[in-house]
Amino acid sequence: AYGNEAEIGRAMKDSGVPREELFLATKATSVPLGMAEPTYLEAIFANQLQALQTDYLDVYMLHAAGVRGERLETVWRGMERLVELGRVRSLGVSNFGVEELEELWGFAKIKPVYMQNIFKVYKQGEQILSASGGGGVVQWARDHGVMMVGYSTINSWPHMLPPLQDPHVLSIAQARGRTSSQVLHRWALQHGIAVIPKASSLARIRENAQLLDFELSAAEMLALDGLATLSESTHDQLRPAWIADVFALHRAPGIVAHSSASAAVGQAHLGASVGVRFMQVLSDRQCIREPEEVKARQFSLGGGGHQLSACQEACAAQPDCGFFTFYQSTGYCHMFRTCAEQIDASDGAVVHARQ
Template structure:
């Protein structure tokens, strides 16, 4: 498996299992299947409501805790300095761990950016205390990153954003690369685009991707994950099906050519599948994160 070195020297497996929208009752089995397939990186979030099941699956897997890279996220309802410190305690207790490998802020709060900055300051404190090994952000756009970098003592190690062939956010990626911030792709195979504007527009059926997949005797999903990995991104594909989880991990035995990479690059539509970052407010998206 490939590893990526974060800007503070911590090594992170490039490919992980995402558990966004995975019901808690299905999460244990999905994480167990991933660990059996060779995954050593699991991405969850306080807002997903399945941190406890992720922790239970890791604890019961027989894989040593030190071998599994655990990533989770603080939700906007827990922003603020003291609130975010407590958000860490809630997540760590649910996961059943003393230390989290990568802790990130789930969204920017553009209308209350001071709260976002206070939350990030709490992440810096947790990093200094050794309670987390690396810190980062998610869904931060260029202006959010620029403001944060202006104020922060520690640059984020990761910015987890929507990236797939149909939406590539090159400006955000370029700023990250310039400042040593790794881009981590959520929805890396474009799952969020599968039904868009009333049409079936699945990346899995895209003629360009299908042709490349056939040339390598791989699936379209494997080709898209390979595209990310060869361009230096971290990926966290999500599935609850054991055979898909294993298939998504089987991407380290082939390489795309420069022409194939360029052909996938050319598919960018500029259309976001997830919510607009400017729409994220406590009024619209705030919800309490339960205690452990």
């Protein structure tokens, strides 16, 4: 689909690896650009198989929803026929939104099982990370059993600051002893998104292979999620609305985060009792207390008047405690297993996450 099928075909042949041990995917690229006739699709597909030196594909994707209505259905029927003939094992789509997916789902006899869309920290678009947000591509894929694959995870377009050079990403990478690329791809993986990182050298191939031997903390994930609010928010609206206001933009008249809020994201605290580290990730917010399952085994310290250190130690002592809300004005402490949803709060509320 990107002019490299002949090279891939030669590489597969030269490798000596049996075809059944390889997973091969490509895209029906020219079809959505205006040619929807099944005979044209079959000609494209035949040329692709010849270049790849194989007689079948594991996944064949429709590159984009460039055609709609009857023409989209005509193209999809042609792709379904390739499955029926045994030339393709499963079908997929790329660059589809929820509206296009719903249309396709309505008439497809063979449903797509694979979707490849852009997925990056700065511009998550419709790709909502929170199950409670509703309406997003990622959640739609999960609900319908479609595997989501993210591309351009480290690509800077259309932003001025490359995510590989973002100071928040660099800080996490330095603390972890990893590269920025590894941190960003690991972030996507922990959201259940498969990744397809590009590599043009042996060193990068090895770097990309080392994504499964470490895990980002809940605080680090929350900080990376919040980067989208810095790139997407306007002077009067926090966006995306489904992502936690990590940088406290809701307190500012514009999109510039308060320096104290930015510093809070990087401020780590030590749970003195067992050496567990916590990071303050939100201010003037509190974790939602329902349903009951979100609460840690010990939910509170009982009444107010407590110190932050006592709240840290109580959470650190509970393996199921991942977050706590501490109210600086009253000394109340509430502990949680998860903090996927938050609301505005008073009394100097701050949320800390276990690292």
